[in-house]
Amino acid sequence: MxxxxxxxxxxxxxxxxxxxxxxxxxxxxxxxxxxxxxxxxxxxxxxxxxxxxxxxxxxxxxxxxxxxxxxxxxxxxxxxxxxxxxxxxxxxxxxxxxxxxxxxxxxxxxxxxxxxxxxxxxxxxxxxxxxxxxxxxxxxxxxxxxxxxxxxxxxxxxxxxxxxxxxxxxxxxxxxxxxxxxxxVQEAFARQTKQVQGAKEIWALIPEKSLTITMFVTFFVLTVALYSVEPIITVYIAELSHNLGHVALIAGITFSASGLANIVAAPRLGKLSDRIGAHKVMLFALAAAGIIFIPQAFVTSPWQLMALRFLLGLTSAGLTPAVNILIKKITPTAITGRVFGFTMSAGYLGVFGGAVLGGEVADWFGSRYVFIVTGMLLLANAAWVYLKVFKKLQSRQTATAAR
Missing domain, CATH: 1.20.1250.20 (MFS general substrate transporter like domains)
Structure with a gap:
C-alpha cells in the first residue's frame, strides 16, 4: 500500500x-x-x-x-x-x-x-x-x-x-x-532552510491572493450553511410532525442525513475534480446546494426534509475537496500548513456563525426562513465564485490549450 x-x-x-x-x-x-x-x-x-x-x-x-x-x-x-x-x-x-x-x-x-x-x-x-x-x-x-x-x-x-x-x-x-x-503515519519532512516569519511575509508569498481569499470565504459559507439549521432543526421537526413523538431521534437522523450523503459522494466528486477541474465542481456544487436549500422551507413532513438534506449532502460534498485542491495548487509548499490553518479557521468561524445565523433568523422571522436565507447565501457565493474563480481559471485553461 x-x-x-x-x-x-x-x-x-x-x-x-x-x-x-x-x-x-x-x-x-x-x-x-x-x-x-x-x-x-x-x-x-x-x-x-x-x-x-x-x-x-x-x-x-x-x-x-x-x-x-x-x-x-x-x-x-x-x-x-x-x-x-x-x-x-x-x-x-x-x-x-x-x-x-x-x-x-x-x-x-x-x-x-x-x-x-x-x-x-x-x-x-x-x-x-x-x-x-x-x-x-x-x-x-x-x-x-x-x-x-x-x-x-x-x-x-x-x-x-x-x-x-x-x-x-x-x-x-x-x-x-x-x-x-x-x-x-510516515512523513519524510524536509525542514525549510529559511523560515517564513510574519503575516506580511506570508501574504507576499501567496501568488493568487484574490483566489485564496475567495476559497476562505467559500469554506466559511459552506460551514455556515451546514450548521445554520442546527439550532432550529428539533423545533422544525416538531412542527412538521405535530409533536407525535420521537422528535429528537428524527431530528438527529435528519441532521445527519447530509453527513451520510457526504461520505458517499465526496471521494467521487474529488476524483471528478481531478478529471474536469475543481473550479467546475465547486461552481456546480454551490449552485445546486443553494437551490436544494430553498425547498426545505416548504416541506410538509419530516421525511421530505430528510430526503432534501440527503440531496444537500450529495452536492455540498464537492465543495471542501474543491477548496483544498485549489489551495494546494496555488500555495507554495513552504506555507501550505499556514494557509490550510487559515482555511480551518474559516470553517470553525462558520460553525459558530451558522449557529448564530440560524438562531437569529428563526427568532426574527421563523424557522422556515432559515432555509431560504441560507440558500440565498449559497447562491450569492456561487455567483461570486463564477466571477472570481470559474471565469479566470477557465480562460487560463483555454489559453493553455491554444498554445
Whole structure:
C-alpha cells in the first residue's frame, strides 16, 4: 500500500473522531451543566452557548498558529500533539465538578486543536497530482461526517451509558487516534532552510491572493450553511410532525442525513475534480446546494426534509475537496500548513456563525426562513465564485490549450 494511502486511512479516522469530539457535547451540554448545579433555565442556555461556542472561536484563532508549527516542525508531531492533548482534555471533562471548569476545559480544547489542519497539509503535500482530488475528497468526509454525526452519537451515549461517559468514550477514541498516528503515519519532512516569519511575509508569498481569499470565504459559507439549521432543526421537526413523538431521534437522523450523503459522494466528486477541474465542481456544487436549500422551507413532513438534506449532502460534498485542491495548487509548499490553518479557521468561524445565523433568523422571522436565507447565501457565493474563480481559471485553461 502506498504511503499516502496508509496515511490517508489513519488521518481519516483521527479527523472523524476529532469531529465527533468537537460536536458530541451539543446535545449533552445543557443536561451536564444542570448536573453540575445550575438550575435556572436561562443560565443553562447562556452557559451552554458559551461552552459550545468558545471551543470554535479559540480554534479559529489557534488553527493558523498550529499550521505554522506544522510547516516548521513537521505534520506528524502536530498530529500527535493534538490527538493526545484532546484525549486528555476531553477525558477530564467527565470529572468536571463546576460549570466554569467545564468551560475552561472547552477553551483548552480549542487551543490544542489542529489535528485537521495537520492532516490536510500532510495529505495535500504527500499525495501525487493524479490522486490529490480523491485523497482530499475522502479526507474531507471525515471531519464533516464526524461533526454532523457527533450530536447523534453524544445523545445515544448519554441516554445509554450516562453523561460522563460521553467524555470518557470520546477521550478513549482520541487516544486510539494518537496510537495509530504514532505507529502508522510516515512523513519524510524536509525542514525549510529559511523560515517564513510574519503575516506580511506570508501574504507576499501567496501568488493568487484574490483566489485564496475567495476559497476562505467559500469554506466559511459552506460551514455556515451546514450548521445554520442546527439550532432550529428539533423545533422544525416538531412542527412538521405535530409533536407525535420521537422528535429528537428524527431530528438527529435528519441532521445527519447530509453527513451520510457526504461520505458517499465526496471521494467521487474529488476524483471528478481531478478529471474536469475543481473550479467546475465547486461552481456546480454551490449552485445546486443553494437551490436544494430553498425547498426545505416548504416541506410538509419530516421525511421530505430528510430526503432534501440527503440531496444537500450529495452536492455540498464537492465543495471542501474543491477548496483544498485549489489551495494546494496555488500555495507554495513552504506555507501550505499556514494557509490550510487559515482555511480551518474559516470553517470553525462558520460553525459558530451558522449557529448564530440560524438562531437569529428563526427568532426574527421563523424557522422556515432559515432555509431560504441560507440558500440565498449559497447562491450569492456561487455567483461570486463564477466571477472570481470559474471565469479566470477557465480562460487560463483555454489559453493553455491554444498554445
Amino acid at each position: 502506498p504511503i499516502w494511502k496508509r496515511n490517508l486511512i489513519v488521518c481519516w479516522f483521527g479527523m472523524f473522531v476529532t469531529g465527533i469530539g468537537m460536536s458530541q457535547i451539543a446535545p449533552v451540554l445543557p443536561l451536564f451543566i444542570k448536573h453540575l448545579g445550575v438550575q435556572d433555565s436561562g443560565s443553562i442556555a447562556e452557559l451552554s452557548g458559551i461552552a459550545f461556542g468558545v471551543t470554535f472561536i479559540v480554534s479559529a484563532i489557534f488553527s493558523p498558529i498550529w499550521g505554522a508549527a506544522a510547516d516548521r516542525f513537521g505534520r506528524k508531531p502536530m498530529l500527535l500533539r493534538a490527538s493526545l492533548g484532546m484525549a486528555v482534555v476531553i477525558g477530564c471533562m467527565g470529572f468536571a465538578h463546576h460549570v466554569y471548569v467545564l468551560i475552561g476545559l472547552r477553551l483548552v480544547q480549542g487551543i490544542i486543536t489542529g489535528y485537521g489542519t495537520a492532516c490536510t497539509t500532510l495529505i495535500a503535500t504527500q499525495t501525487d497530482k493524479e490522486h490529490a482530488g480523491y485523497a482530499l475528497g475522502t479526507l474531507s468526509t471525515a471531519s464533516i461526517a464526524g461533526s454532523l454525526l457527533g450530536p447523534m452519537v453524544g445523545g445515544f451515549v448519554e441516554e445509554n451509558f450516562g453523561m460522563q461517559n460521553v467524555f470518557f468514550i470520546t477521550g478513549a477514541m482520541m487516544l486510539i487516534a494518537f496510537l495509530t498516528t504514532a505507529l502508522f
